[in-house]
Amino acid sequence: MSTEHPVNPEHPVQVDTGFPGGNAVIERVEADRIVLRPDLRDTIGDWFYWCICVRGAQGRDLTVQVRRDGGPGIGVRGPAVSTDGGHHWTWLGADSVSGDEFSLTVPEHTTELRLSFGMSYTADHLERFLAANAAHGALERGLLTHSEQGRPVDLLRLGNLRGAPPRRVLLTGRHHACEMMASHVLEGLLAHVLGGDDVEARWLAEHVELVVVPFVDVDGVARGDQGKNRAPHDHARDYGPEGGLYPETRAIRQLLVNTGRFDAVLDLHCPNVAGPTNQRAYFVGSEGAENWEAVQRLAAALEEETATGPLEYRRADDLPFGTAWNGPANYLSRDGLETPLTSLDAFCADHGDIGTHAVLEFPYADAHGAEVNTATARAFGAALARALAQHLAGNGAGQG
Ligand SMILES: [Zn+2]
Incomplete structure (x- = not known):
C-alpha cells in the first residue's frame, strides 16, 4: 500500500518510449499512476499495441491505465513485464487487471521496468x-533490401545451402510490426532446425533451403508502430497489381518470382486481442480450394505435432476463406475506397512457382487455456518445423 511506500516528490516516476519497439501516448503521470493510450500514428482506426519504459518506481505500488476506444488494451494474462531491458518477459497475470487498469508492486531494486501489451521481440533479440x-x-545472413528509412532488411538462409536445394521454403514475420509473439515462434522454428535435435530437423537441414525475412516492416518494428492497418494500406496488403508501396514487399515479390520454386510460403501473424476465437492458433485461408487442401495437410501435421506440446493447435479453429472476418471485405482498402488489396498469400496464388502458401495466426497470451510465452511460443515453432518437414516430405517423392 502507499502508506508503506510513500510517494517521494523528489523522485517522480519517469515514463518513456524512446527505445526500439517503444510505443505509447503518455497522457498523465501522477505520483504512482500512469495513464497512457496506444500511439496509433498512421493507423486507420484503432489498435492495441503499446510498450513503455518506467524508471524511478522501485518499491512503489504502480497503477497503469491503458485507455483505448475500440476494445481492450491489455491482454488476457495482463501486461508483459521485463526487468532486464526487454530481454526476458513474464505476464503480470489476469488478477493484476481491473477494467482498463493494472497494478503492480515494483521490486525494491528494479530501477528500470518495461511494460508492454506483449513480449517484445525487436532487432536486439534477433541479433542475440x-x-x-x-x-x-x-546459417547465412544476407540483405533483402533497405527499408524506406534506410535500415537493412535481413534475409536469412539456413538448411541446405549447397547449389540448388531439393526444396525451398519462405518464412516471413512482422508484415504487421506489432505482432511480436509470432517472432518467438519463428525463432523457435529456426533454432530447432539449426539444433538438429530430431529426425525432422535433420531432414529439413538436409533437404530444404529455408529463406527467412524475420522483420518485413523493419522500420515499424524499430519505431514501435502498430503496423496493422497502416495508412493507406499496410505491408500485409501490399502485394497488388499496382506494384507495392514498400521496398520490403517489392523485394519479396522479386524474390518469389526470380528465385525459382518455393515449395511452401508461410506468413506468420498474431490475431486481434479481443474475441474468443483469438486465444488460439489458426490458419487463415485464401481463395483457392487446391491450396487450402494443401494447407489442411500441413495443418493435420501441425495438429499432431502440437497435441502433446505446451500449446495445442486444432484444425477446427482454422478460418477458411469466406468464414468469420475472412471474406472479401477483409481485403478492401480501409480508407473507405472499395479497392481490393492483395496479401502475400493471394500473390502466391497467382505468381511464381509456389507450392503450399499459408497465413498462420499465433495468439498473444493464451491458446485453449495454455499460457503463451516466449518458451511455449518457441516450442510451438519447433512443432511447426516438424510439421513442415512432414508436409514437404509427404509432398515429394518419398524422401522421409
Ligand atoms: Zn498480422
Missing part, C-alpha cells in the same frame, strides 16, 4: 539469436 548461432555453417 544470430550471435549465438554465428558459428553455424548452415
Whole structure:
C-alpha cells in the first residue's frame, strides 16, 4: 500500500518510449499512476499495441491505465513485464487487471521496468539469436533490401545451402510490426532446425533451403508502430497489381518470382486481442480450394505435432476463406475506397512457382487455456518445423 511506500516528490516516476519497439501516448503521470493510450500514428482506426519504459518506481505500488476506444488494451494474462531491458518477459497475470487498469508492486531494486501489451521481440533479440548461432555453417545472413528509412532488411538462409536445394521454403514475420509473439515462434522454428535435435530437423537441414525475412516492416518494428492497418494500406496488403508501396514487399515479390520454386510460403501473424476465437492458433485461408487442401495437410501435421506440446493447435479453429472476418471485405482498402488489396498469400496464388502458401495466426497470451510465452511460443515453432518437414516430405517423392 502507499502508506508503506510513500510517494517521494523528489523522485517522480519517469515514463518513456524512446527505445526500439517503444510505443505509447503518455497522457498523465501522477505520483504512482500512469495513464497512457496506444500511439496509433498512421493507423486507420484503432489498435492495441503499446510498450513503455518506467524508471524511478522501485518499491512503489504502480497503477497503469491503458485507455483505448475500440476494445481492450491489455491482454488476457495482463501486461508483459521485463526487468532486464526487454530481454526476458513474464505476464503480470489476469488478477493484476481491473477494467482498463493494472497494478503492480515494483521490486525494491528494479530501477528500470518495461511494460508492454506483449513480449517484445525487436532487432536486439534477433541479433542475440544470430550471435549465438554465428558459428553455424548452415546459417547465412544476407540483405533483402533497405527499408524506406534506410535500415537493412535481413534475409536469412539456413538448411541446405549447397547449389540448388531439393526444396525451398519462405518464412516471413512482422508484415504487421506489432505482432511480436509470432517472432518467438519463428525463432523457435529456426533454432530447432539449426539444433538438429530430431529426425525432422535433420531432414529439413538436409533437404530444404529455408529463406527467412524475420522483420518485413523493419522500420515499424524499430519505431514501435502498430503496423496493422497502416495508412493507406499496410505491408500485409501490399502485394497488388499496382506494384507495392514498400521496398520490403517489392523485394519479396522479386524474390518469389526470380528465385525459382518455393515449395511452401508461410506468413506468420498474431490475431486481434479481443474475441474468443483469438486465444488460439489458426490458419487463415485464401481463395483457392487446391491450396487450402494443401494447407489442411500441413495443418493435420501441425495438429499432431502440437497435441502433446505446451500449446495445442486444432484444425477446427482454422478460418477458411469466406468464414468469420475472412471474406472479401477483409481485403478492401480501409480508407473507405472499395479497392481490393492483395496479401502475400493471394500473390502466391497467382505468381511464381509456389507450392503450399499459408497465413498462420499465433495468439498473444493464451491458446485453449495454455499460457503463451516466449518458451511455449518457441516450442510451438519447433512443432511447426516438424510439421513442415512432414508436409514437404509427404509432398515429394518419398524422401522421409
Ligand atoms: Zn498480422
